[in-house]
Amino acid sequence: MKKRKIIVITIIIFFLIITTIFIYLNSSYKAINVDKYLKSNNQVKVIKENNTYIFDGVGEDTALIFYQGGKVENISYAPLLYNLASNGIDCYLVKMPFNLAIFNKDSANDILNKYKNDYNNWYIGGHSLGGVVASLYDNELIAGYIFLASYPNKEINKPILLIRGDKDGVLKLDGYNDSKKYWSNSSKEVIIEGGNHANFGNYGKQKKDNKSTISRKEQQKQTIQAIIEYIK
Numbered sequence: 001m002k003k004r005k006i007i008v009i010t011i012i013i014f015f016l017i018i019t020t021i022f023i024y025l026n027s028s029y030k031a032i033n034v035d036k037y038l039k040s041n042n043q044v045k046v047i048k049e050n051n052t053y054i055f056d057g058v059g060e061d062t063a064l065i066f067y068q069g070g071k072v073e074n075i076s077y078a079p080l081l082y083n084l085a086s087n088g089i090d091c092y093l094v095k096m097p098f099n100l101a102i103f104n105k106d107s108a109n110d111i112l113n114k115y116k117n118d119y120n121n122w123y124i125g126g127h128s129l130g131g132v133v134a135s136l137y138d139n140e141l142i143a144g145y146i147f148l149a150s151y152p153n154k155e156i157n158k159p160i161l162l163i164r165g166d167k168d169g170v171l172k173l174d175g176y177n178d179s180k181k182y183w184s185n186s187s188k189e190v191i192i193e194g195g196n197h198a199n200f201g202n203y204g205k206q207k208k209d210n211k212s213t214i215s216r217k218e219q220q221k222q223t224i225q226a227i228i229e230y231i232k
Contacts, residue, residue: 028071028099029203037078044085051095052111053078057085062231063119064146065092065108067101067126067134069201074099076201077127080220087228090119101126101133108137116141123231125161126150127200128170135182146227148200151179160187161230163223165195169210190226195219 038053040046047054053075066081068074074095081091092111097103108124116122121143126134131150144159145152149171151162160183164171194213198206200223202216212219 028073029076029198029201029206031073031076031078032202032204034075034078034202037082038075044082046082050110051107053081053093053095055081055085055091055093057088057090059085059088059090061119062088062121062123063090063092063115064227065094065111065122065124065134067094067107067124067130068096068099069127069149070101070129071099072127072201072203076203079202080200080223083220083224084227087224089227089231096130101130105133105136108134108139112139112141121231128197144231146230148223149197151176152182153179155182157184158186159230160184161190161227162187163190163192163200163226165192165197165199165212165219167194167196167210167212169208170197170206188230190222192219192222195222 038046043057045056047056064084066077068077074093077093081093085091094107096107112122122141123144123146124134124137124142125131125146125148127148128150131147132153135145135147135152135154135156142158144161145156147160147162149164149168152160164176192214196212197209198204199212199216199219
């Protein structure tokens with residue numbers, strides 16, 4: 001009887017753990033107010049191809065592969081990337097398994113294998129965990145890395161752009177500052193006054209984040225300006 005009770009309790013604990021993991025992996029911050037940025041117009045052609053959204057704008061020379069933040073729905077970054085495309089930088093937004101880039105760090109391979117000859121300059125980057133994972137991706141076609149509220153997790157010898165808000169309550173500054181040992185000599189840091197962690201995407205408030213003192217639209221506008229200046 002005692003042995004049977006132990007087996008039953010073990011099974012219950014096992015299923016509780018599995019259920020908890022399942023709920024965690026399938027929960028995420030949902031995108032808000034992004035529908036119009038998922039539709040094509042005369043400035044930007046929006047294409048959904050398998051697990052990737054392509055924002056094909058007026059530019060023909062430069063493209064950015066973007067990894068979503070951890071537990072953030074990928075289309076949350078549609079407004080940011082759509083507006084980058086309308087300013088001459090085409091963007092490829094990857095959909096990661098369970099909205100966690102760590103489960104497919106080499107997903108950029110599929111994009112580069114198919115479109116590598118379409119652009120002279122390729123960049124890769126991401127927001128938060130997506131940026132950290134993007135730093136682990138290495139390909140000779142990549143000209144540089146872009147980190148939004150993020151930082152590299154290994155040494156990078158190519159140009160780096162790091163953008164963060166001074167109100168960010170999620171980014172671990174100890175880890176960020178420690179990562180400076182990995183920054184290349186051609187690194188540029190941009191700190192957006194009044195910006196926070198979540199406003200790089202359109203998904204509302206993030207747990208532990210601080211309230212921004214500028215609008216989401218303004219933070220993304222300054223982000224786009226910094227990326228354009230960095231690339232061009």
